[in-house]
Amino acid sequence: MSDPQSESSSDSQSEPPSEASREPEPFRYDAVVDPGEKRHIRYEVGETYLGDPIEMPVTIVNGEAGGPTLFLSAGIHGDELNGVKVVQEVADRYSPAEIHGTVVCLHVCNVPAYEAQRRDTPIYDQDMNRSFPGKERSNTTERMANRIYRRFVAQCDLGLDFHTSTRNRTTIYHARADLDDPGVRRLARAFATNVVLYGAGDQGSLRSTATADGIPTVTVEMGRAHRFQPVLIEKALEGVESVLAEYELTPGEAVHWPGWFQSTAADSTKRWLRADTGGLVEMEWGPYPLVYEGETICTVTNHFKTAEHAVEAPFDGLILGSLENPVAAPGHPLCHIAQLDGETRREIEREIEIGEFDGYRSHGDSWADD
Ligand SMILES: [Zn+2]
Numbered sequence: 001m002s003d004p005q006s007e008s009s010s011d012s013q014s015e016p017p018s019e020a021s022r023e024p025e026p027f028r029y030d031a032v033v034d035p036g037e038k039r040h041i042r043y044e045v046g047e048t049y050l051g052d053p054i055e056m057p058v059t060i061v062n063g064e065a066g067g068p069t070l071f072l073s074a075g076i077h078g079d080e081l082n083g084v085k086v087v088q089e090v091a092d093r094y095s096p097a098e099i100h101g102t103v104v105c106l107h108v109c110n111v112p113a114y115e116a117q118r119r120d121t122p123i124y125d126q127d128m129n130r131s132f133p134g135k136e137r138s139n140t141t142e143r144m145a146n147r148i149y150r151r152f153v154a155q156c157d158l159g160l161d162f163h164t165s166t167r168n169r170t171t172i173y174h175a176r177a178d179l180d181d182p183g184v185r186r187l188a189r190a191f192a193t194n195v196v197l198y199g200a201g202d203q204g205s206l207r208s209t210a211t212a213d214g215i216p217t218v219t220v221e222m223g224r225a226h227r228f229q230p231v232l233i234e235k236a237l238e239g240v241e242s243v244l245a246e247y248e249l250t251p252g253e254a255v256h257w258p259g260w261f262q263s264t265a266a267d268s269t270k271r272w273l274r275a276d277t278g279g280l281v282e283m284e285w286g287p288y289p290l291v292y293e294g295e296t297i298c299t300v301t302n303h304f305k306t307a308e309h310a311v312e313a314p315f316d317g318l319i320l321g322s323l324e325n326p327v328a329a330p331g332h333p334l335c336h337i338a339q340l341d342g343e344t345r346r347e348i349e350r351e352i353e354i355g356e357f358d359g360y361r362s363h364g365d366s367w368a369d370d
């Protein structure tokens with residue numbers, strides 16, 4: 001476990017002392033949003049078969065005072081809804097009078113996928129999060145990605161991209177970030193999730209593309225597709241508040257820090273446990289996502305219940321993600337687990353004991369109010 005607060009204060013020595021001394025500037029896409037202006041727009045990113053425009057909802061809050069430009073994006077995968085709610089709330093809450101800099105809210109990036117409530121663009125199954133920065137003269141998804149990237153993302157200084165697990169799975173609330181990049185490290189620390197999975201990210205993802213272009217970007221993964229999970233949405237809104245404070249987009253607010261912090265990258269400390277036999281999967285872990293070496297995480301039984309295969313924790317670990325659809329064939333991923341060091345494990349145990357552990361709220365029926 002590392003102490004995010006002390007690391008951040010050493011990071012901040014290499015950062016400019018104040019962002020708030022910048023002059024206010026207009027935000028330009030095809031049009032201009034002046035300082036002191038908040039605008040809700042529908043921005044055309046493409047065209048349907050019928051020749052109707054495909055319009056993406058965007059809110060731009062340009063502060064009366066100068067500062068950095070932050071983008072928030074959701075709905076790059078059309079069925080991942082928690083982030084859509086986060087972006088709606090942020091777009092509603094902030095006014096130009098209180099913002100130093102600009103907040104660009106991209107409410108729903110892949111509109112055709114959103115309308116179909118699917119992950120990928122319908123018909124062609126193109127994944128927008130492998131399509132950035134896109135191309136002007138390529139397939140539908142690349143064209144949309146290109147308009148979004150050039151008009152909005154490229155005008156920003158940093159960004160948060162909201163996702164959930166893919167359908168039939170769930171994921172612990174966590175960030176994905178390239179912690180080797182100092183700008184990304186500062187942003188991930190400020191967003192203040194307990195868990196960060198680090199790495200450069202997939203080619204064509206918004207996070208890896210923007211970060212490579214000098215726009216530090218963090219992906220936030222939160223819970224399940226196809227629903228709102230209020231506890232996770234509230235945590236993400238606190239994370240956004242904390243980022244706004246860290247970059248002085250809002251004055252006088254304290255940055256939040258998590259009580260414990262786990263970052264993990266290497267395959268030896270993080271793995272997907274897979275089914276070796278097909279059958280019916282029953283999750284045994286919970287309600288907390290903390291498991292101990294040798295503990296049964298789930299069982300796979302055949303339909304006659306004559307054979308049972310127990311899947312055990314390979315180490316003391318944190319369940320990062322878990323299958324929700326209870327049928328599996330050999331090779332199906334059942335559970336994503338990260339190894340915990342003793343100090344982090346003890347801190348999680350302490351939080352569980354005093355009723356403060358709040359990192360999941362997603363496993364089956366074990367959590368009542370997600
Ligand atoms: Zn996603």
